[in-house]
Amino acid sequence: MKKILFALLAIVVVIVIGVAALLTLVDPNQFKPLIAEQVKKNTGRELVIEGDIQWRFFPTIGFDIGQTAFRNPTGFAEPNLVQFDSAALSVSVMPLFSQQLEIGNVSLQGGHVFIQTLPNGTSNLDGIGKQADTAEPKNATEPAAAESTATESQPAGDKKPWTLTLQGIEIVDASATVRDDQKGTQMAISALNFSLSRFAPGEWTSATFDVTGKNNGLSFSANGETELLIAKGLDSAQVKALSLNASAQDAKNKIESVNVSVDHFQLGEWASITFSAKGQVPDLAFDATGQTRLQLDQAMNTLSLEGLSLNTDLKGKVLPRPEMALKVAADAQYVMDKQQATLSQVAVNLDELAVTGNASFKAADIPVIRFDLTSDKIDVDAFLGQATAEAKATPVADKSAGNAPAKPVADKNKEPDLSALKTLDVAGKVKVGQFKAGNAKLSDVAMDVQIKRGVLRLNAFDAKLYQGTIHATAQIDANPALPTYLVNKSIKGVQVQPLLKDVAKTDVLAGQGDITVNARGKGLSEMRLRENIAGSIAIHFADGAIYGVNIPEMIREARATLKGKKAEYVKEEKKTDFSAMKATFTLGNGIASTNDLAIESPLLRIAGNGDTNLVSEAIDFTINTSVVATTKGQGGKDVDHVADLTVPIDVKGNWTQPSFSLNVAKLLKQNNELEKKAKKEVERGLEKLLGDKAKDEDIKNAADKLLKGLFN
Missing domain, CATH: 2.20.200 (Outer membrane efflux proteins (OEP))
Structure with missing residues (x-):
């Protein structure tokens, strides 16, 4: 027994003496040049170890290394790619004999990484390892032979797998800078701290971190903690109790907090x-x-x-x-x-705006977006607050408005920015049960839209509105210098008056209307829309009325004028009923003109022509009205005496304030022509009836009195 104790004591003494001799006779700092040479050989860069290298033997074998730097090539803003103030690593020796790698605490103090891309595209990461890559390759058959020998000497099934444990990792006060002079961007991490507790495959470990930095003008900070499990086979991992907190701020934006938590991820x-x-x-x-x-x-x-x-x-x-x-x-x-x-x-x-449906997005040079959306009700006016604003509006003029700064006048020639149409590939459908916009009310809305290669296509727009229907297609091409457009619209069976009341705040026209629009043009600014639009608008209204003018009343006024009398005043509503109204307007050069305006009613026939200026909104129409019935007309007044009379009416003014007036000059001229024609017919009849006696002055005077009675 004593011999065994003496033997063990002798081994301990030898080890102690060996360690002492190693510390005394072997200075690890003498390996600095060798280490630097190997790094230079394998990376092409210089490694500078300014601090001391010190051995560590208890409780594990390892080393501490002082201030160290891995150099950048010349021409970069900082001299070092990587540097640190100190680092430490230790490994337990005895477990190695059992194929167990037990690493002690890994510590890194004051680490810093600097990565830069120069304006010419050169990076300080370029060329690392180039020397190693150019080294002469080994005989390709040697590794295979060695592997074969190893396999023969020890079957793979007999190998004991290595196990790895790590007492912990500690990174303290690290920093990093990533700078791209080509793009003019820079991200700087001013402080990074990270810690990992004991780590071993198959066991849960905990990790914490905190980081602060700046990305261009955006300052940010984040911290978090989690638990981590790496499978024993190193083929899977799990995370649980993950908690992340972050904040960011720049001159315009302030993200006070962002918090994310995950219970268990696998x-x-x-x-x-x-x-x-x-x-x-x-x-x-x-x-x-x-x-x-x-x-x-x-x-x-x-x-x-x-x-x-x-x-x-x-x-x-x-x-x-x-x-x-x-x-x-x-x-x-x-x-x-x-x-x-x-x-x-x-x-x-x-x-209150609710939308449901499906959508997809595919990343590409031109992103591909598809969607299919539905909504029971969309009230754009309420959503934008327009209804509330109108309710609160007062017609009373603001007396202080004269002192208020003038509102900027919108540029009517400014084109909308349609550049986004060239960067998207979009196609989709939208259905809305009830829709309101601009105070216009629609239902059962169905829309099919597409955007591709700078062209917006409204493949179909269908809806019900005011007891009628609408179908429309349209296209906007953003590729030319001035965008072009096409519009085709068909409205059928719409009640015009409630539509005009809701949209235009006017009730000048009533009836059931059909409207067909075919238009095209170049330029989408307000002014170019008015100046460059071309095409046609066809209207057909039935069983309606024109408000603001009473044409039968104007006919009675015309009759009185011809007789040199004043028309009898009867209070009547200013409107003209019709059974049908048709017109085709031609659009071009900033003008909408028609020569086939026709209004029909049991009493009247109205034909008109004229034009309106789309830029100034001026109106210039002439309407010729004829009485075609000998009955009590609109308003119950007798118009039999003017059944053959055509009454010319001028429509002037503008879109918001049209004016209607008799064209007295044309009316009197017409009356004179009728009187002359009637006089000739009477004279011809008298000659046939009385022969030469028809030239008698008394007979002529009697005939003149009869004609004057007819026209007055």
Whole structure:
């Protein structure tokens, strides 16, 4: 027994003496040149170890190394690619004999990484390892032979697998700079701290980190913690109790907080995630919370979200209202190799605006977007606050308006920016049960729209409105210097008066209307739309009335004028009934003109022609009205005496204030022509009846009195 103790004591003494001799006789710092030479050989860069290298023997074998730098080539903004103040690493020796790699605490203090891309595209990462790559390759058959020998000497099934344990990792006060002079961007991490507790495959370990930095003008900070499990076979991993908190700010934006938590994540399994974000961007403040279930498949190719729910409170000037609430619910999937995302069972609520449907997005040089959306009701006016604004509006003029600064006048020649049409590939359908915009009310709206290669196509727009229907197609081409457009619209059976009341705040016309529009043009600014539009508008109204003018009353006035009398005044509504009204307007050179305006009623026949200036909105029409019945006309007044009379009416003014007046000059000229014609007919009849006696002055005077009685 004593011999054994003496033997053990002798071994200990030898080890102690060996360690002492190693410390005394072998200075690890003498290996600095050798290490630097090997680094130079294998990377082409210089490694400078300014601090001391020190051995560590208890409780594990290892070393500490002082200040060290891995140099950049010349021409870069900082001398070092990588540098650190100190580092430490230790390994337990005895477990190595049992194929167990037990690493002690790995520590890195004051590490810094600097990566730069110069304006010419050269990076300080270029060329690393080039010397190693050019080294003479070994005989390709040697590794195979060695492997074969190893296999023969020790079958793979007899090998004991290595196990790895790590007491911990500690990174303290690290930093990094990534600078791209080509793009003019720079990201700088000013402080990074990371710690990992004891790590061993098959065991849970905990990790924490915090980081602060700046990306261009955006300052950010983040911190988090989690628990991590690496499988014993190193072929899978799990994360649980993940918590991440972040904030960011620049001159215009302030993200006060972003919080994400994950309960348990594993490939192929569903993980529950909650998140929140609060902050401000220009003229908009948001406070959002949400949750979802997430799954990443085993191939790490398909990411799925189930039951995504997002609730956001919005405040700001950019909104149509001071405060709004946004709610989003959906399922989503993203396939990485196809770079395609799909959204299903989408439900978006922005206050009272609700939309449901499906959509997809495929990343490409020109993103591909597809959608199919429906909504029970969309009230654009209420959504934009226009109805409220109109209700609060007062007709009383503001006496202080004269002192108020003038509002900027919109440039009527400014074209809209349609550049986005060239960057999208969009196609989709929208259906809306009840739709209101510009106070116009539509129902059963169905729209099919497409955007591709800079061309917007409205393949179909169908809806019901005011007891009628509308069908339209349109196209806008943004590729020419001035965009071009085509519009084809067909409206059938629409009640015109309620439509005009709602949209134009006027009731000048009533009836059931059919309208066909075929138009084209170049330029979408307000002025170019008016100046360059070309095409035609055909209208056909039935069983209606024109308000603001009473043509039968004007006929009675014309009769009185011809007799040199004043028309008897009877209070009547200023309107003219008709059974049909037709017209075809030709559009071109800023003018809409017609020569086939026709209005029919049991009493009247009205024909007209003229034009309106689309730029100045001036009106210049002439309407000729004839009485075609000998009965009590509109208003119950007798018009038999003027049954053969055509009454000319001038329509002047503008679109908002048209004026109607008798053309007295034409009327009197017509009366004189009728009187002359009647006189000749009477004279011819008298000659046939009385012969030469018809030239008698008394007979002529009697005939003249008779004619004057007829025309007065």
